[in-house]
Amino acid sequence: MRIIVATCSAEYSGRLNARLPYAKRVILIKADNSCLIFSELGSYKPLNWMAAPCTVKEHEVEADEAVHMNAIDVDDTDAAGEEHVPTRILEVAAAKSSDILTVTLYSVESDTTTDLGTDPGLIKDGVEDHLQRYLAEQIERIGKGARLVRREYPTAIGPVDIMAIDAEGTNVAIEIKRHGGIDGVEQLTRYCKLLNRDPLLAPVRGIFAAQTISPQARVLAQDRGFECLILDYEDMKGTKSDDITLF
Amino acid sequence: MRIIVATCSAEYSGRLNARLPYAKRVILIKADNSCLIFSELGSYKPLNWMAAPCTVKEHEVEADEAVHMNAIDVDDTDAAGEEHVPTRILEVAAAKSSDILTVTLYSVESDTTTDLGTDPGLIKDGVEDHLQRYLAEQIERIGKGARLVRREYPTAIGPVDIMAIDAEGTNVAIEIKRHGGIDGVEQLTRYCKLLNRDPLLAPVRGIFAAQTISPQARVLAQDRGFECLILDYEDMKGTKSDDITLF
DNA sequence: AGGTGTAGTTAGCGA
DNA sequence: TCGCTAAGTACACCT
Numbered sequence: 001m002r003i004i005v006a007t008c009s010a011e012y013s014g015r016l017n018a019r020l021p022y023a024k025r026v027i028l029i030k031a032d033n034s035c036l037i038f039s040e041l042g043s044y045k046p047l048n049w050m051a052a053p054c055t056v057k058e059h060e061v062e063a064d065e066a067v068h069m070n071a072i073d074v075d076d077t078d079a080a081g082e083e084h085v086p087t088r089i090l091e092v093a094a095a096k097s098s099d100i101l102t103v104t105l106y107s108v109e110s111d112t113t114t115d116l117g118t119d120p121g122l123i124k125d126g127v128e129d130h131l132q133r134y135l136a137e138q139i140e141r142i143g144k145g146a147r148l149v150r151r152e153y154p155t156a157i158g159p160v161d162i163m164a165i166d167a168e169g170t171n172v173a174i175e176i177k178r179h180g181g182i183d184g185v186e187q188l189t190r191y192c193k194l195l196n197r198d199p200l201l202a203p204v205r206g207i208f209a210a211q212t213i214s215p216q217a218r219v220l221a222q223d224r225g226f227e228c229l230i231l232d233y234e235d236m237k238g239t240k241s242d243d244i245t246l247f
Numbered sequence: 248m249r250i251i252v253a254t255c256s257a258e259y260s261g262r263l264n265a266r267l268p269y270a271k272r273v274i275l276i277k278a279d280n281s282c283l284i285f286s287e288l289g290s291y292k293p294l295n296w297m298a299a300p301c302t303v304k305e306h307e308v309e310a311d312e313a314v315h316m317n318a319i320d321v322d323d324t325d326a327a328g329e330e331h332v333p334t335r336i337l338e339v340a341a342a343k344s345s346d347i348l349t350v351t352l353y354s355v356e357s358d359t360t361t362d363l364g365t366d367p368g369l370i371k372d373g374v375e376d377h378l379q380r381y382l383a384e385q386i387e388r389i390g391k392g393a394r395l396v397r398r399e400y401p402t403a404i405g406p407v408d409i410m411a412i413d414a415e416g417t418n419v420a421i422e423i424k425r426h427g428g429i430d431g432v433e434q435l436t437r438y439c440k441l442l443n444r445d446p447l448l449a450p451v452r453g454i455f456a457a458q459t460i461s462p463q464a465r466v467l468a469q470d471r472g473f474e475c476l477i478l479d480y481e482d483m484k485g486t487k488s489d490d491i492t493l494f
Numbered sequence: 495a496g497g498t499g500t501a502g503t504t505a506g507c508g509a
Numbered sequence: 510t511c512g513c514t515a516a517g518t519a520c521a522c523c524t
Contacts, residue, residue, distance in 0.1 A: 001273055001287055003250060005361050015425075015517040021367045026248055026275065031287035039366035040248055040278035043298045043504055047369050049291045051517085079367055099517075114252050114356060119286035120268040120326060122294050124502095158498090178500080181513085186433055214512065216404070262502040290519055298502085346502075376507095376515095399508095405513075406508090425515080429498085461497070497524080505516080 001116050002029040006108040007084065009076060010037055010048050014099030020048055022078045027090075027103065029056060031116070035092045035101060053095040061086045061104075076106070132161055132176050134236040135209060139164050141236075142172060142207055142229060160191050171195070171204045180210030180228070185220045192226075248363050249276040252356040254331065256323060257284055257295050261346030267295055269325045274337075274350065276303060278363070282339045282348060300342035308333045323353070379408055379423050381483040382456060386411050388483075389419060389454055389476060407438050418442070418451045423478070427457030432467045439473075 004027040010020040020037065025047070028036045032052035039047050076084050090103040132151055135141060139148045145167025153163035153173075162174040173195055175188035188206045195204040206226040208217070213228055221228050251274040257267040267284065272294070275283045279299035286294050323331050337350040379398055382388060386395045392414025400410035400420075409421040420442055422435035435453045442451040453473040455464070460475055468475050 001252075001285070003252075003273065005248075005250075012517075017372045018517080019370050021370070023366050024361075024363045025366065026250065026361075026363065028273065028285065030285070034290065036291050038248070038275065038277070040363045041299075041366065043281065044283050044291070044293050044296045045504060045516095045518085046291050047366065049517085051290050051519090052288075109361060110359070112357070114271075114273075116271045116273065116287045119270050119272070119288065119294065122265050122267055124263055124265045182437075183430060183433075183499095216513080259502075265502080292501095292503085292519055296502085298504090371517095463497075495524105498522085499520105500522100501518100501520080503516100503520100504518085506514090507512105509510100509512085 001031065002111070002113045003027075004029070004105070004108065005110045007078075007106040008037075008103055009106075010101065010103045012048050012050075012099075012101045014094070014097065018048060022076055022084060022106065024109075029090075029092075033092065035090070035103070037103065048101060050092040050094060050099065050101040054099075055093050055095065057091040057093070058088065060088055076104070131178065131209075131211070131231055131233065131236070134233075135174070135176060135231065136162055138236060141231075142174065142209075142227075143167060146172070155191060155194055157190055157194060160195070166205070171201050172207055173204050174207045174209055174229075176231070177208075177210040178212075180208055180213035180217050180221075182214070182217050182220055184208060184210070185217050185224065185226065188221070188226060189224055248278065249358070249360045250274070251276070251352070251358045253358070254325075254353040255284075255350055256353075257348065257350045259295050259297075259346075259348045261341070261344065265295060269323055269331060269353065271356075276337075276339075280339065282337070282350070284350065295348060297339040297341060297346065297348040301346075302340050302342065304338040304340070305335065307335055323351070378425065378456075378458070378478055378480065378483070381480075381486075382421070382423060382478065383409055385483060385486055388478075389421065389456075389474075390414060393419070402438060402441055404437055404441060407442070413452070418448050419454055420451050421454045421456055421476075424455075424457040425459075427455055427460035427464050427468075427475075429461070429464050429467055431455060431457070432464050432471065432473070435468070435473060436471055 007024045009022045012018045026038045033054050033056050034052040035050045036046040037048045084106045086104045086106055088105040092101040136148055136151045139146050143166050147165050149163035151162055152159040160173045161176040164172045166172050173191050175184055177184045188208055192204055192206040196202045207229055208221045208226050209229040209231050211231050218228050254271045256269045259265045273285045280301050280303050281299040282297045283293040284295045331353045333351045333353055335352040339348040383395055383398045386393050390413050394412050396410040398409055400407040407420045408423040411419045413419050420438050422431055424431045435455055439451055439453045443449045454476055455468045455473045456476040456478050458478050465475050
């Protein structure tokens with residue numbers, strides 16, 4: 001990993017064209033040559049970047065070249081209109097496309113390289129899969145007397161998240177999302193339409209279950225006769241079994 | 248911006264729980280306290296992070312505390328099983344939720360702080376909005392004699408990208424995507440279904456326009472009677488008006 | 495390798 | 510602010 005702190009300007013050309021005016025920024029160049037340019041604000045997304053696989057070419061800017069650049073490049077003026085002289089240029093080019101990120105360095109505050117080695121990687125634990133698992137365990141959340149048929153119930157157009165049978169013996173298809181949007185309702189619609197063609201299953205009720213459901217999705221779901229069920233993750237997690245947290 | 252190069256382990260607790268085993272990494276702490284942890288690989292997404300608004304608390308680990316931690320914390324062993332002694336702990340806590348990112352530092356290679364100031368920001372040029380703008384300007388790309396009704400034509404279920412009228416006087420709803428997938432076809436389907444209920448508009452044709460269209464989406468679109476239109480961005484950009492690039 | 499669906503998505507825009 | 514949708518999305522999974 002190479003870490004550069006420098007005033008710079010940058011230009012990206014690829015799917016879109018974007019440019020960064022003259023300012024002080026942090027530039028990371030990783031072992032795979034991928035390049036990230038950060039400012040003080042914003043979330044984890046860099047201002048500009050190049051994804052691997054890519055190559056980095058670097059060259060010093062000669063004095064006469066710098067003069068020439070000043071004549072054609074307008075990004076070398078800071079917010080106050082002051083002009084600056086480029087000293088070095090990084091050309092980061094994508095290997096499989098013509099995407100290119102050109103970073104022009106002016107004043108370099110620091111430029112260090114360190115080898116981080118390979119990372120053992122992130123270990124995750126618990127998102128949508130857990131919602132499905134918990135609801136399967138606590139299937140009576142869809143109604144007293146309900147029984148689980150199976151999770152990931154296979155159909156020709158993909159697996160239904162949960163199939164169950166309610167107290168009246170009616171089949172129930174459940175679509176689970178962390179956030180329920182219109183897409184999810186469409187998905188549930190396709191499943192129910194298909195399942196209802198099977199005389200052994202019909203009628204099949206649909207339940208749209210999510211931690212949050214957008215108003216438009218709720219209207220669409222109800223319009224199509226689906227029940228909406230809000231899932232409380234913490235509640236489900238707490239109910240999951242007789243924990244050691246009984247004290 | 249504070250830049251730390253150090254061996255560390257980390258733990259995140261929030262929407263999910265995730266942990267990073269002992270390894271050497273780069274840690275950025277931005278002016279808004281947001282924190283990013285990077286390894287040598289992966290795209291621009293950090294291994295782990297905390298988004299602003301958040302607070303950072305830092306404390307040295309006393310020798311006896313370190314011994315205690317070693318007894319309960321299993322992440323202080325490296326890939327070779329060697330144990331390490333924590334020296335410092337960063338607790339990055341979200342301001343509006345109980346999300347917390349705990350970074351345990353072991354050996355610190357460097358720890359520098361620099362003020363980047365406010366960034367003038369990224370200037371973009373050319374994404375979906377531009378595709379829409381260009382197609383609106385060059386509406387005859389959907390057929391000779393076509394006229395534009397309006398961009399972002401409002402309906403109860405959201406705006407149609409472009410409404411137009413073809414040479415025969417038939418209304419045309421156009422859905423524009425950079426890459427056309429099945430979702431886009433579903434979207435166009437909903438719009439056309441709704442618009443066709445209006446006797447003042449019906450019949451309404453649908454056109455699915457994108458720079459690229461997935462084979463499955465194309466089949467689905469054609470199955471639903473929609474025309475598929477490939478948009479050539481460079482071509483549209485070149486046609487946009489009488490440029491100075493005539494030479 | 496290409497398609498599909500999720501993301502601790504993030505970012506931008508309009509109501 | 511809420512809600513929706515695109516993103517130079519990234520990333521995991523599956524065919």
